[in-house]
Amino acid sequence: MALTREMLLEYFADKARGxxxxxxxxxxxxxxxxxxxxxxxxxxMFLEKYTGSKLGPEDINLExxxxxxxxxxxxxxxxxx
Amino acid sequence: MAGxxxxxxxxxxxxxxxxxxxxxxxxxxxxxxxxxxxxxxxxSAAARFLHEETFAQGLRxxxxxxxxxxxxxxxxxxxxxxxxxFAFLDEHAQKQGKPRWAEKTAFDAFHLDAIRRVCEGHVHxxxxxxxxxxxxxxxxxxxxxxxxxxxxxxxxxxxxxxxxEAFARAWIDTSTKVADLxxxxxxxxxxxxxxxxxxxxQTVRSLLEFVGEQWEDGLLERAVExxxxxxxxxxxxxxxxAIDDSSVDRWKRLPSPVIARLAALCNPTLERxxxxxxxxxxxxxxxxRRRYELGLMLNRMKGKK
Numbered sequence: 001m002a003l004t005r006e007m008l009l010e011y012f013a014d015k016a017r018g019x020x021x022x023x024x025x026x027x028x029x030x031x032x033x034x035x036x037x038x039x040x041x042x043x044x045m046f047l048e049k050y051t052g053s054k055l056g057p058e059d060i061n062l063e064x065x066x067x068x069x070x071x072x073x074x075x076x077x078x079x080x081x
Numbered sequence: 082m083a084g085x086x087x088x089x090x091x092x093x094x095x096x097x098x099x100x101x102x103x104x105x106x107x108x109x110x111x112x113x114x115x116x117x118x119x120x121x122x123x124x125s126a127a128a129r130f131l132h133e134e135t136f137a138q139g140l141r142x143x144x145x146x147x148x149x150x151x152x153x154x155x156x157x158x159x160x161x162x163x164x165x166x167f168a169f170l171d172e173h174a175q176k177q178g179k180p181r182w183a184e185k186t187a188f189d190a191f192h193l194d195a196i197r198r199v200c201e202g203h204v205h206x207x208x209x210x211x212x213x214x215x216x217x218x219x220x221x222x223x224x225x226x227x228x229x230x231x232x233x234x235x236x237x238x239x240x241x242x243x244x245x246e247a248f249a250r251a252w253i254d255t256s257t258k259v260a261d262l263x264x265x266x267x268x269x270x271x272x273x274x275x276x277x278x279x280x281x282x283q284t285v286r287s288l289l290e291f292v293g294e295q296w297e298d299g300l301l302e303r304a305v306e307x308x309x310x311x312x313x314x315x316x317x318x319x320x321x322x323a324i325d326d327s328s329v330d331r332w333k334r335l336p337s338p339v340i341a342r343l344a345a346l347c348n349p350t351l352e353r354x355x356x357x358x359x360x361x362x363x364x365x366x367x368x369x370r371r372r373y374e375l376g377l378m379l380n381r382m383k384g385k386k
Contacts, residue, residue: 023378036334037376037380038334038335038378039334040337041372041379042337042374044375044378044379045337045368045371045375048375055270055375055378056378057381060378060382061382
């Protein structure tokens with residue numbers, strides 16, 4: 001099943017520090033502080049299990065992971081979306 | 082004012098530390114008929130006065146046994162101690178121009194057995210409970226702010242090297258004592274912090290009905306509008322200008338393995354108190370190692386920002 005925006009928001013609902021109800025696809029999550037390091041590591045674990053492939057240092061950057069849109073594109077490019 | 086031995090004379094708030102006792106204190110103190118000073122430590126001091134030990138051969142030592150040899154019955158000792166402690170609260174209420182007093186000191190919950198000996202039958206007890214994982218997180222905040230541990234936490238911190246586990250175990254012990262009191266069938270009511278912040282008027286109306294006081298319009302607004310008297314108590318509640326539920330479920334932001342460990346400890350007590358069990362599976366060694374590796378990679382990303 002493709003990873004969707006709704007699935008990601010539901011995943012973050014219990015993990016995020018702030019209210020994500022107004023988050024747009026382009027809202028910065030990690031660099032803005034909406035998502036803290038603990039939640040981000042949880043997300044990385046989740047993405048590895050979802051895509052079935054391990055992430056490397058080259059994958060873990062803001063270009064891939066800082067917004068809903070970027071996460072969806074990143075997962076899609078890895079064959080998980 | 083109610084008579085000296087009337088249960089209507091005083092209100093004693095008990096709950097695990099970081100369970101909303103200071104918010105409750107401010108609400109009670111904002112009522113026109115109730116004076117609730119900042120933390121006095123009167124009742125925990127009274128509890129220490131009653132400290133006793135039992136030697137291996139069964140001999141019990143302590144003030145009530147010692148005075149017993151001098152001809153003073155235990156009831157007499159407890160009565161004098163009660164009057165000594167309550168006199169300060171009576172006088173404080175009088176100075177505030179209010180007929181009744183309430184008392185809350187956050188760490189009283191660690192001394193609840195002795196406090197019950199002093200107070201039971203002579204006060205209204207108000208028990209407040211909060212989700213144990215939120216209490217543990219909030220105690221960690223407290224230690225971070227103050228830079229140290231109060232005496233009541235020393236044993237826990239000495240026994241359990243991980244602070245959140247130590248705080249969770251302190252919550253289990255204190256909330257169990259508070260729940261035992263709430264279930265005792267005496268002049269006791271109980272409420273939850275989560276209800277107090279999510280449904281404050283409904284919760285406080287019920288509380289006031291229990292202690293025999295009327296609801297007052299504007300009570301909750303008055304409670305948070307002013308800082309009231311300066312004294313010991315929760316600093317965080319003074320930063321708020323309205324009652325809100327922003328401190329509920331903060332535990333959900335803990336790392337998953339930490340939640341799993343705390344859940345295993347706290348779930349039986351959470352269930353007893355009517356909270357949902359925390360669903361969490363213990364992490365495998367492999368996942369724990371991978372989490373660590375990903376954390377390192379994330380730190381590297383942060384360094385490049």
